[in-house]
Every structure is written in C-alpha cells, then in structure tokens.
Amino acid sequence: MKIEKKDVLKALETISVPGEGQNMVESGAIKNVLVFGDEVVVDVTINNHSLQAKKKTEVSILQAIHKEVYEKAQIKVNLKVEAAATPDKKPEIKGKPIPGIDNIIAVASGKGGVGKSTVTANLAVTLSKMGFKVGLLDADIYGPSATIMFDIINEKPLSVNVDGKSKMKPVESYGVKILSIGFFTQPDQAVVWRGPMAAKALNQMIFDAAWGNLDFLIVDLPPGTGDIHLSIMQSLPLTGAVVVSTPQTVALADARKGVAMFQQESINVPVLGIVENMAYFSPPELPENRYHIFGKDGARNLSEDLNIPFLGELPLIQSIREAGDIGRPAAMQEGTDIENAFIEITKKVVQETVRRNDALPPTKAIEITTMAGCSAVNKK
C-alpha cells in the first residue's frame, strides 16, 4: 500500500499534546515526516523529560498511524526532548509582605471533599514537628474545619496588645498557631460570603493578628476556582500553592482548573506541586494488596502532563479520617506509615519552596534556621 504523507499528518493531528489544548501537528511538536513505501519516519520534539511522557508520545504516534493510515506500516519515531522555553515573567509575590511571616502557602483543590483540609492540617503539624514555626489560616469559608481537626472547637482567639494595638492572638494546638473563619461563625450557620467580604475577613486575620515570627503560614482555601479565590489570592502575598486531588477523573479535571487559576496572569502564583490523596486502599488484613478505588496514578500523571512537581501520595486510611474527627491530626501518630507519608510530602513541599524562593529576592527567601529544617531539605 502506498502511504501518503498528508494522511500521516492527519493521523498525527488526532494526538493532543500533554498539558496543552493543541494537537501535535498544530503545536509544532512534529518536526518532520518521511515516507518510504511502507516505512514512516516521524521526527518529534517534546518538552517533558519524563520517561512516561516519552513512552506515551511514541505509543500514541504508533497507534494513530496504524489505526488511521495503515496497520502494517513500519514506523520509526525519532524523539527529542527540549526544555520548554521559560516564560519571561517570573512569579512574583502579590500583596504587601507581612513582617515576620516568611512563606505563605495556599492549599487548594478544585473539587470539594478530596482531603484538602486533612492535608493542610497534617502538613502544618509535620512542619512544626520538623522544628519550623508554623501558622494555619483556615480560609475555607464554605466549611471551615481546622477547629475540629485541631480540637479547639470551644476556644476563641484572645485579644492582645502589640505595640499599643489590639491584635487577635491565634489559638495554639500541637505547636501550630491557628486562626479559622470558623471562630467567627456558628457551626450551623450558613454563611454567604462574597469575595471582597471574605478577603476583608482574611486580611484581618492576617494583618490584625499576633502571628509572631513564622517560617510558614499555611492557608486552607475554599474548594473551587471562583471569584472568591481571586479576591483572596490577590490580597495575600502567597509564596506558592499546593494542589490536592484524588486520582478520580472528575477531581483531576477540577485540579487542572485549580492549577490554571494559580498560573493565570493576574494571579501568577507558582504551584509547588500536586498531592494525590486517597491514592489506594490496603485492607489491614491484606497489607500487600492495593485497591485503586478512585483510579490509579491520576494526580501523578496530571503533574507530569502539566510539568509540575509531584509531591507524593496518601492512601485512604480509616485512621486518617478518625484522627481528623477526634481532633488530633494523623501525622501525630509516631512511628507509623501515615506519619512517614506526611513527612515525605512535607519534605517535598519544603524543597519546592526553597527552590521557588531561589528565583526571588533574598528578603522573601525562606530562612531555614533549625537542624530539622536542614535535614528536611537535604535528605531526598
């Protein structure tokens, strides 16, 4: 059979480029196509270095040509990897810097209920156990949960005098200083906030609070990607964002939107990486068995597609849920696999924060002052 170059190109147009809306021909990834009888040679260049992306590209090309053009075609794919052109604009810190707070990290998810608050709480206590000074700002106006997760539901922040001004003193639990929008609303009260209102309340919790010196302030954002997020984020000097997703397709689609939100020009907050929550379930009586209830590796693949660091995975474990409900984050369970999983994720977050700060003025850079902090960064 005589293979036509134009048919090959048409077949290649059915393949989309990971992380982009375009197909391989449109995006310029296909550099050349040569046809010699039954033999087709495709020169292709991609930006993603991962083995998986290379394999996926090659397999997609073979499949498309075999399916759309000629099933017995002999195909040779010459694949080259080139670093993506770095955008001219460096991520910048928005809003005015907060004296004494070195890094503000937002934890976000596109979809609700994927474990964003659970990851936030455990990230905060793990950072604190590593020796960092940590604050947690629960900005989830739709369902603040920090007061439950840290067993401080009956507490209220007190007013203290700092340099002649009254300030709100965060409530401390497990070494983490906490302020939550939940302190100011009744648990059964439905709160309807507009973006500017929420941003104002949060601004007060940040600027009119006696946080003291913090290495990290972790912000639990509401789920979703609406106006309210824009208001919150444009008023906060965020260092970076962590996106949490389950491997499920619907959650991933929303996580992708979440990443896009941070990356859009008006926000431009670097995404430090993606955490895959509820990655699998292992029954205690069969610990070797892994059941991928919500799908396999979805968030890991998404991070590869978007060229964003993968920060790690957390299994679905009953005691993570129980720990959240009784108000003692699961990462406090010393010597367990759960504690270790949170340590690994937290180390990655610290590493990515340091890496990101290298690209910014030194005043914004994180100061690692503790030995625990150093080992968190240096250990792989």
Ligand SMILES: Nc1ncnc2c1ncn2[C@@H]1O[C@H](COP(=O)(O)OP(=O)(O)OP(=O)(O)O)[C@@H](O)[C@H]1O
């Ligand atoms: N890895 C896990 N294993 C078991 N249960 C989990 C895990 N992660 C989260 N959960 C549970 O799932 C529920 C939802 O988690 P969480 O409240 O953290 O989600 P969220 O994304 O913050 O939700 P929201 O939409 O309210 O912001 C909670 O009951 C929590 O304890």
